[in-house]
Amino acid sequence: MKERPITIKDIARELNISVSTVSRALRGLPDVNAATRRSVETLARKLDYHPNAVALSLVKSKTYTVGVIIPNFVIHFYSSAIGGIQDVLSQAGYNIMICQSNENYDTEVANVQTLLNSRVDGLIVSQSKETEDLAHFSAVIDKGVPLVSFNRTLDGLHASRVEVDDYQGAYHAVEYLIRTGYRRIAHIAGPQNLQLSRHRYQGYLDALNSCQLTTEDAYIRYCDFSIESGRKAMHELLLLPDMPDAVFVVSDYPAYGVIAELKARGINIPDEVAVIGFTDEPFSSLIEPTLTTVSQPTYEIGRETARLFLQQLEDPDHFEPQQRTLKTELKVRNSTQRV
Amino acid sequence: MKERPITIKDIARELNISVSTVSRALRGLPDVNAATRRSVETLARKLDYHPNAVALSLVKSKTYTVGVIIPNFVIHFYSSAIGGIQDVLSQAGYNIMICQSNENYDTEVANVQTLLNSRVDGLIVSQSKETEDLAHFSAVIDKGVPLVSFNRTLDGLHASRVEVDDYQGAYHAVEYLIRTGYRRIAHIAGPQNLQLSRHRYQGYLDALNSCQLTTEDAYIRYCDFSIESGRKAMHELLLLPDMPDAVFVVSDYPAYGVIAELKARGINIPDEVAVIGFTDEPFSSLIEPTLTTVSQPTYEIGRETARLFLQQLEDPDHFEPQQRTLKTELKVRNSTQRV
DNA sequence: TTGTAGGCGTTATCAA
DNA sequence: TTGATAACGCCTACAA
Numbered sequence: 152m153k154e155r156p157i158t159i160k161d162i163a164r165e166l167n168i169s170v171s172t173v174s175r176a177l178r179g180l181p182d183v184n185a186a187t188r189r190s191v192e193t194l195a196r197k198l199d200y201h202p203n204a205v206a207l208s209l210v211k212s213k214t215y216t217v218g219v220i221i222p223n224f225v226i227h228f229y230s231s232a233i234g235g236i237q238d239v240l241s242q243a244g245y246n247i248m249i250c251q252s253n254e255n256y257d258t259e260v261a262n263v264q265t266l267l268n269s270r271v272d273g274l275i276v277s278q279s280k281e282t283e284d285l286a287h288f289s290a291v292i293d294k295g296v297p298l299v300s301f302n303r304t305l306d307g308l309h310a311s312r313v314e315v316d317d318y319q320g321a322y323h324a325v326e327y328l329i330r331t332g333y334r335r336i337a338h339i340a341g342p343q344n345l346q347l348s349r350h351r352y353q354g355y356l357d358a359l360n361s362c363q364l365t366t367e368d369a370y371i372r373y374c375d376f377s378i379e380s381g382r383k384a385m386h387e388l389l390l391l392p393d394m395p396d397a398v399f400v401v402s403d404y405p406a407y408g409v410i411a412e413l414k415a416r417g418i419n420i421p422d423e424v425a426v427i428g429f430t431d432e433p434f435s436s437l438i439e440p441t442l443t444t445v446s447q448p449t450y451e452i453g454r455e456t457a458r459l460f461l462q463q464l465e466d467p468d469h470f471e472p473q474q475r476t477l478k479t480e481l482k483v484r485n486s487t488q489r490v
Numbered sequence: 491m492k493e494r495p496i497t498i499k500d501i502a503r504e505l506n507i508s509v510s511t512v513s514r515a516l517r518g519l520p521d522v523n524a525a526t527r528r529s530v531e532t533l534a535r536k537l538d539y540h541p542n543a544v545a546l547s548l549v550k551s552k553t554y555t556v557g558v559i560i561p562n563f564v565i566h567f568y569s570s571a572i573g574g575i576q577d578v579l580s581q582a583g584y585n586i587m588i589c590q591s592n593e594n595y596d597t598e599v600a601n602v603q604t605l606l607n608s609r610v611d612g613l614i615v616s617q618s619k620e621t622e623d624l625a626h627f628s629a630v631i632d633k634g635v636p637l638v639s640f641n642r643t644l645d646g647l648h649a650s651r652v653e654v655d656d657y658q659g660a661y662h663a664v665e666y667l668i669r670t671g672y673r674r675i676a677h678i679a680g681p682q683n684l685q686l687s688r689h690r691y692q693g694y695l696d697a698l699n700s701c702q703l704t705t706e707d708a709y710i711r712y713c714d715f716s717i718e719s720g721r722k723a724m725h726e727l728l729l730l731p732d733m734p735d736a737v738f739v740v741s742d743y744p745a746y747g748v749i750a751e752l753k754a755r756g757i758n759i760p761d762e763v764a765v766i767g768f769t770d771e772p773f774s775s776l777i778e779p780t781l782t783t784v785s786q787p788t789y790e791i792g793r794e795t796a797r798l799f800l801q802q803l804e805d806p807d808h809f810e811p812q813q814r815t816l817k818t819e820l821k822v823r824n825s826t827q828r829v
Numbered sequence: 830t831t832g833t834a835g836g837c838g839t840t841a842t843c844a845a
Numbered sequence: 846t847t848g849a850t851a852a853c854g855c856c857t858a859c860a861a
Binding site for chain 2: 203205216224248295411434
C-alpha cells in the first residue's frame, strides 16, 4: 500500500546516469548538460519527485525546523504570537515544532530535550509560570543552539529576548487611574518569578509613589493568570474593611475573573470599582463592561522574535544578545470610564 | 562555538569498541556483555549523549512526527483540539508539526507539500473554508500516507474522520427556540462547501418543518465564521420588513457579531431577538448576554482524532476508514432565556 | 560534463 | 559477545 517515495536513485537508474548528475541537475548547479538537465527535470516532474528533507537534514546537520515552547496555546496571546513567528520563519524556509509546557516545569524540561533530540536548529521560548531554575535553557545556549525568549523572557541568560515595556505599561495604567480620580488602587500581581510580573508590579508601585499615594500590603494580591484566580483575589479584596476603588490586574484573564466577581456581588464597574487588565485579548473589547487594558502587539512580538532568531541563526559568529522592547498602548474602555 | 553533538562513534572510539556494540548496548538489546553495557551507559550519560532523531528517521523511514493542518489557531476550537491531539500523540512518542492554512486554499496545498517533504508519518487536517477541490488530500491518501480529518471533514475521501453531530445539534437548538416561543427564526449559515455548514443548515430546516413553520429564503444569510461577517448578516436581517425574532448562527464568532449589532441598535436580547451559536467558545459564557450555544467537546475531538490516527498508523494493513460522531450539548444561557 | 567514493548518524545483517 | 559492512537519501569532494 505505502509505496516508497521517489528518490534521485530512481531517476538516475531510469535515465542511466549517476545520482550526482541528477542531484546537480535538480539543484540547478552549473556544469550540467542542458539536455541532461531537461530530461532530469522532466522525469522528476513526471514521477512527482520531492527531495527527502530528512536525508538533507542529515547531511547538512540542519533541519530547517525551529522548536517553540510556550505555556499554552489556547491563550490568544500565544497563538497570535506564534502566528507572527510562523509567518516570518516560514518565509525564510523554516518549519516550526510547537510544544506546550502546560505551565509545568517538568514538562518544559522534557520539551527542551525532545526538541533537541529532533535536532531543531534553535529554540524560541516563553517559560512556564512555575519555572525558576533556568538550567535547561542555559544548557541549550552552552551547546551553541540559538535560543530567543519572548514575553516571559529569560533573565540573566546570554540570549536575545523580546518583551514589551511592562514597567511603563503598568505605570501609565495606574497613573491614568489616579488621574481619573481613583485613590484606593489595588494590584492583583502575577507569579513573582516572572520578570514581567515584577516589572508590572514595580510600575504600579512607582506610579502610586509618584503621586504620594501610599501603597498598602493588603491591596496586593496574587494570581496565576487564570480567570478563577483573579476572581478569588478580588473576592479577598472585597473582604477588606476599606475596599479598593480600582484594581490593576497583571493580565486580562484574571481581570475577567475580577469583573465576574464584581458583577456577581452587584458592585458597579467602574463607579464603585474600576478594573484595568494587561494584554488586550480579543474578548476584552466584548466583555461587559469592556475592559480597559494595556495593549500588546502580540503578532508583532512574534514577528520580531522570529527576526532576532533568524539573525542569530544566519550569522552565529557575530552574535550578540539583543533585547527588543516593544511599546504598549493603554486602551481606555468602559471598565474605568466613569459616565 | 556550536560543537557537534556526541554520536555513538565518539563513544565507540573512546571505549575502543565498535559502533554496533554501542548501538546495541544503548538500545538494551540482549547479547551484550554486562560490563560492556555498563561502561557504554556510563560514558553516554557522562557525555550527555542523545540519539540523533534525524539519522533514526532516515534509516527507519519514520519521523515520529505528524503534520497538522488547520485554518487558524487563534480560534479556541482549534487550539483546544490541538491540545487533545498533542496529548495523545506525544504520549505515543510522536511530535506534531502544525501549519495554518489561514483559510486559504493555496496555502493549504502548500502546507501539504511542506509536510510531505518533511516526511511526516501522517496528516491530521481540518480544511480551509475556501477549499473545494480535495485533490491535494486524496493524493496524500493515494501515497499511502495516513490522513484523518476532524471538524471540517473531508467528504468522499477514503479516510477516517471525527466530527460532531452537526445536524442533531442544529435541530435541537432550533427546536428549543420554537418550544420557547420564537417563530420567525433566521439562520446565518456557513460556507456551503463545508459539510458542517450544510448539516447545520439542514438541521435548522428540518426543525422548522417538523413544527409546520415555513422557511423563508430571506431569513437565510451567510457568513464566513468571522465576527464581522456575522454582524453584517444581522444587519441585513434587520432591514427586512418582517424582522426575525430569533437567529441560529452557524458558529459562535459570528454570533458575537450578531449580538454586537443588536446591542448597537438597542434591540433587546432575548426579548426582541434571541441568538444561538455553535461550539461554545470560552467567551460565550462571558459575553453579555451570555450566549446560548451548541457545545462541542473540543479537546475530546482532538483526542479522538489522534486515537483514530494512531490506530491507522500502527496497523495500516487492516485499515478501514472510520467515522466518529461525537455528541453535542445545548447550553442554554441568557441570549435565549426570556425572563 | 559526468562519475566514483566517502560521509552525515544510526540500524540491520552477517560473519567471526 | 562483538565487529565489519551495507543501507537509508542526499551532498561534496575529487577524479575522469
